[in-house]
Structures are given as C-alpha cells and as structure tokens.
Amino acid sequence: MSKVVLKTENLGISFGGLKAVQNLNIEIKERQLYGLVGPNGAGKTTVFNMITGVYKPTTGRFWLDGEDLTGKGQETINHKGIARTFQNIRLFNNMTVIRNVMVGLHNQPEFKCGVFTSIFRLPKHFKTERAMRDRAKEILDIVGLLDERNNLSCNLPYGKQRKLEIARALATNPKLLCLDEPAAGMNPHETEDLMKIVRRIRDEYNITILLIEHDMKFVSGLCDEITVLNFGTSLVQGPPEVALSDPEVIKAYIGG
Amino acid sequence: MNKFNSVKWNHYLNYIVVAAVTVIFAILSLTGFIDSSDKYLLEKIAIAITLAVSLSMVVGFLGELSLGHAGFMCIGAYLGGKTAVILEPMLGEWPALIVSLLVGGAVAAIFGMIIGLPALRLRGDYLAIVTLAFGEIVRSIFMNSSKESFGGSLGLDTPRFNKDILFVVAFIMVLATLAVTQNLIRSKHGRAITAIRDNEIAARATGIDVTKYKLLVFTVSSFFAGIAGVLYSYSNFTVQSTKFSYNYSIEILVMVVLGGMGNINGAIIAAALITFLDVELQTILTGNLAVLQDLIYALILIVLVIYNNAPALKNFREKYNLKAFIRKFKPHNPSKHKDDEAKWDRVPTKIKMDEILSVDFQANSPYTPDKPEKEGK
C-alpha cells in the first residue's frame, strides 16, 4: 500500500449561510491520478481553493504527507508542495513564456540568490539565472512549449496557455499538482496530447495529480480514482468506471 | 566575439549616456563654460530623475500607485539636512554630505517599509489615498516642528556645498539609483515583482512571497526618494515643507507616466525634459501665464493616458505606433529574440484595485454590447 499524499477530513466551508462544501473526506495516494467531478456549482473549485490556501476552511482539516496545512497561506502551501492551475487562466501576461516558468522556479533551493547578490551583480546571480533558464527549458519541453518560449504568454492560443499554467505549476516542484479543468476549451486532438503529458508528469516525475474535469472521456481514460461532488457533498468515490455508473451520479447529472 | 555579442548593450545604454552627460558638464564646469544657474538646473534634473526612476519602480513594476513620493523626499530632505547641519562643523564638507545622504535615505527607507505595510492589504485607489495621506502627515509634522528642531514654518537652513561638484554628486546618485533599480528589476526578484503586478493571485499560488517583495519595492523606492531629498536640501540651502505637498508627488507621477509606465529610460527623459522646461519657461511665462505650463502638462497627461489605454483605440494603437513604424524598415524576426530579451517596458494590464471592494466586476471586461468578450485570449 503506497503512502497517502493528501488527506482531508470533514473538510468544509460556508459563505454566509451557504455551505459550499461540507464533510469532504478524500485520500489521495502517492502517484495516483485522482479526479474530482460533478455538475456545475458542485464545489469542485472551492475544494481546490481550500487546499491551496485561497480560502480558509471553516470545518475540518487536511494534511499533505501527514503535515497539517489547514489554514496556511497560499505561499506556504505552495512551498510545502501543492501547486495548482486556474480554471480561468491566470498567467503573467506581460512576460514571455519562459519567464512565466522561471517565476515558478523562484523558490527552488538550488536557485537561491539573495536580493543583494542580484543588486551587486555577483557571479552567483549570473550562474543562477543561467541555471534557471536551462531548467525552465526542460520543463517547457515536457509540456511541448519549448518553441514558444520567447513569445508573450498572452499571445499564446488557449490550449497552450493551459499547458503553460501546468508548466509553471510544475516548476514549483510540487508533490501534489492540482489541475483545474485542464482540458477545457481544447479540441479532441489537444486533449489527447494533454492526457499524454499528464501521464508523463505522473510517471516520470512521480507527482501525484488531482484534477477537476468535465470531459468524462478524459476522466475515465486518465484517473485511477474519482470523487463525484454534488451540492458540496461527496456522492460517490471509487474507480471511474464504477463511480460514473452509480445511479446517484447519473441522477445528479441528468436530474430527475 | 560571441561573448561580446551576448552583452546586452541596451541594458547599459542609459548608464553610459548619463555618465557621458555628467563628464561633459563636469568638464564644461571646470572650464567655466556653464554658469551657476545652469549648475542649479543640472542638480534639479538629477534630483527629478532620481525621483522618477525610484517612483517608476512602484508604479511601473509593482503596479501600485503611490502619491506619497514627495513625503519620502520630505523626510530625506529634513533629516538629511539636519544631519548635515549638525555634522558639517564637526566632520567637514564631504563626510557630512555622505553621512547625511545615508541618513536621509535610510530613514526614508524605514518609513517606506512602514507605508508598504498597508500595501499588503490595500491596493489601487485606496493605497494611493493612504500614501497621499502619509505624505501630508509628514509635511504637517515638519511644518509644525519647533524652530530649533526643523525650523517649523520658516524652513530649515542647510549647509552650502561647492556648486561645481554638487551636480556631479547628484548625477552619481542618479547612476546609483539606476544601477540598483535596473539590477533589481532584471533579476529573479524583478521577475517576482512583475509577476505580482501581472497577477497577484497566480503569483501567490506560484509561491512568490508577495509580502516580502512589496515591502522591498517600497523600501528601495523610498530610499532613493530620501536621497533625492537630501540632494534637494543641499541644492537649495533651505528646506520648506510647502514644497512637498501632494502636488509635487503628482508632478513626479506625471514624469513616470509621460515616460511610459515601467519604462525607465522614458522616465529619465521625461524627468529631464519637464524639469528643463519648468526652469526655462519660468522666465518666459510670467504672472498668470505661468500656469499655462501646468495646463499643458495636464492636457498631455490626459491625452496620453487615454490614447495608451482606451480599449476602443486598441486596434488603432497596434496599427500606428512607433514600434510598428520601425518594424516597417527592420522586419521583425521572432527567432532572433534571445531568451532573456527584456519585455519590461510593458504597461501593467490591470491593477486589481477591486479585490477588496468588488470583485465580480472585471477590470478588462468590455461593456459595449457590440464587442462580446472573447474566450480565452
């Protein structure tokens, strides 16, 4: 039995009187591809926002590798090893593609370089910059954006912007990578390509992946286990082929 | 040969130009070609450039609006001036100058860090108004100080310095400001700062320590504003609190905006040009006509900002701008771009001032029904 990377216990949040998510219990094991699915407004992104520190959960706790991260800030949680992408793409629009990734590398211990080192242009500054650029190229190669590296990120087509978000998150060297609708707006060919990338990230870099997706083909083709959310509560958990054929889930999607 | 090519000449161009100008005028000054009013003008230009470059760090690169830059300068001018008054008889001219520059800068930097704290919670208009309030508080404190401490409403008399050399000192400070600002911006730290400007939430999610960098920018920027203040006190022999009203902060802001936000060379040129015109026009425009100049600045400011930012003019801008004009003669070849080709001179897309207030409203979403929002890009 491999070890648990992310564990949540009774995780919940309410806005005013509205209970957006309640009593969420999930366990994501190492190197797992875990899916979070559910109809619109089910609270999937809210879960992401809680485990990445955008929102503070009102109830429950969550652990990364056994360390309690409940209520920590976004930066801290990122440093501890959870990286994410956004549903509505949030790139650094005025920067080139490679720079976006280099921002992701900012906190890696091997690229440590103090403010004064940079201001006085000590040799270490140049060395770090060069090393960061090389690493950024490697990461861009994984998602297939190496040739686009000198373009402004806002000029990329939609699908590539999503891939760049993945690359940037990957650059922070996460244990758990959270992808918020990575395939949204992609054509079938691009989706296929993305599936390969996601699998490669998991297999070659041993990163556990949690993803939100509406494309059921994508989910069932990729995920080992899924949780179906509806109205903020978890309906079913299990392997995709089992969970998606559950009558409760069909009812939630089709209504009735 | 290869190594020679890889040096980014455009990165060093402004140092070279500023240094060359300094040397030329120093020689002219030694040979007696320029008189004291010219030297005074040069001092003023150097002070203005220091202020504009340091403010451009906050406005252009961090993307926060500060209307309190004159307040930091005020702190530097009074405290540096006072230090000079005390130290000059004891230590002599040069040590007093150096120590007071450091003291003025350091104290201003401390206050910059303090005023950076609200910047962690507030942004946009709110932060602008807090910095403005801060500047006015500082001014009011110095204005009401006792005659013995800072001279109160009469102002503080500060030591004189050899006018042949002072402008050279001032320009050396410009070079220092440029070096620190540009080295900071063109490093991983600068990348983090611009990342915060472009998208703070994404920057946080990427693990950027937003607190640290906001405080850093405010501290460094106000350090140099403080230095400019000390130079001002030396240049004018007297420090009057009325000088540092928020109108002066706005004047500095005008320089930054006219130079193109986030464009350091532009800020230098705008600062030099405006200061030069200020002094030259003072003799031509007298009486009520003197404000004609302010009026023209105001008009230029409005027209320029609307031209550069109006969503309706977007296509027009892309078609007819200087870069496109140059590109006609020199075809654009993206493959020739180097990895580190700087794109620092771009104006921030949006400042998320609404984050605290209202946020469902997106700053960039068009309201005109004939222009539906494009998906994706």
Next chain:
Amino acid sequence: MEFIETLINGLSIGSTYAMIALGYTMVYGIAKMLNFAHGDVIMVGGYIIYVGLTVSGNPIISFLAAVLSCIILGITIEKVAYRPLRGASPLAVLITAIGVSYLLQSSAQMIFGSAPKMVTIADLGSISFSGLTIPVYVLVTLACSVVIMTALTLFVKYTRTGRAMIAVSEDKGAAQLMGINVNRIIMITFAIGSGLAAFAGLFMLMKSPSLSNTLGAMPGIKAFTAAVIGGIGSIPGAMLGGILMGVVEAISLKIPVIAPYTDAIEFLILIIILLVKPTGILGKKRREKV
C-alpha cells in the same frame, strides 16, 4: 456651552464634507473609480458663484447658475475623459482623473489669477439662543444637507433610475443585460455628484469668503477620506463619515496644542480605518472569484 457650539460648527463642516463625499461615494460605487477631480468641480462652482454675483448681484441666480454649470462640467468630464477609459486599467483612470484635476485648477488660475477672490454671498448674521450663539449660515448648511440627503436616499430607493444605479453598482454586466443603459446611469451619477459639489461650494463660501483655485483640493481629499470611513459606495456611510470628519475637525481646531495638526489627525484616522477595516463602517466586503 462652548462645546455645543463647537459641535454644531462641526456638524456644519461635516455636512459640507458629506455633500462632497456623496459625490465621491456614488461615483465610486457606480463607475468604480476615484474621481480625483471632484474637489475641483467645487472650486469651479465657487468661481461661477463669484462671476454670477459680479454680473447679476443676485445670490440665488448665481447659485443656480453654479449648479447648472457644475452638472454640465461633471457630465463633460465623464464623457470626454473617463468614458473612453471604461474597461481600461483602474490605474489609467486614476491618473486621468488627476490630470483633469490639474487641468481645472490651472485653467481657473489662468482665468482668474492666483490671488484669492473675496466672495460675500449674503451676510446672514447669527442668532442667540439661550446662551448659544450660532451663525445663521451654519443652520442653513445643516438644513440644506438634511433635505438633500433625504431626497437622495429616497431617489435611490424608490425611483427607477435610482434602482438602476444600485443595479449598475452591483454588477455592470448583468445590469446591461437587464436593459439598463449603463452609460446613461453613470452620466446621471456624475451629474448628481457635481450638482452636490456646487452646494458644497456654496456652503464653503458662506463659511469663509476667500476663493482660490485650490478651494476644493484639500476638502476634496478629506471628503474622500470621509467616504472611505463611512464605507465607500454607501450613501448613509458618506453622510456618517462626513459628519464624523467635521466634528473631529471642529473639536481638534478648538484645542490649541493639536490645532496645527488637524489635517494630520484626519489623515491618520483614514490610515487607521483603512488598515483596520478597509471596507469602512458601513461598507460591504466582496470576494474575488478565483
């Protein structure tokens, strides 16, 4: 007795601030921008009153002329300077507003010179009442403010236009989809705000007759402070904040030790309020959607 006089004086200063703060708060709430030039509209109103008095000698006619000109000015500023920037970065809008403020100030100085003008509207005298001596203008200011604020509150609550304003302030896009002409609503907001600025100009000239091109600058910033303290976007908040500011100012001016620092104190209050409760006393907090 003296304390009560100070308090009443504070109320009158405060209601002037409230009048200006209403302009800020409505524009901020609806157009989501800080109209930096709002204070200078007051100044323009003051100069129109001055010109009106010199030409006609009739205070009422000159005041009505001032209200009308301010409204036209407000609409023009919105149309020429701010509307093209709708949807652009808030920083650009703010800088433009600063430019407009500069433009108005320097134009006024060009036309009328930098020496302050003396504007005596009408000497209303003062009344004594069981030991209290209160200048009549203070009472006039207070009465006018109460009437205007009540009218404004009713207008926003019960008229179609008023409700449309609330809708636009909540969500521009949705309001537009509901068939509300957003541009028109914003224009009306500017018109109302600028009209109120003319009132503020009148009150300020009744209080002290000296008129210069920076008449509105400082009170403008203080009134914005008041609007923030009350909670920006909230009409009752602007009134509350304005009156609070006025009372603080009146009391502070009465105490010799701190009187010179009055401005500093007011700004300090602003900074503290923004740090402790950035939404102000009556403001609402909203979240950004991630």
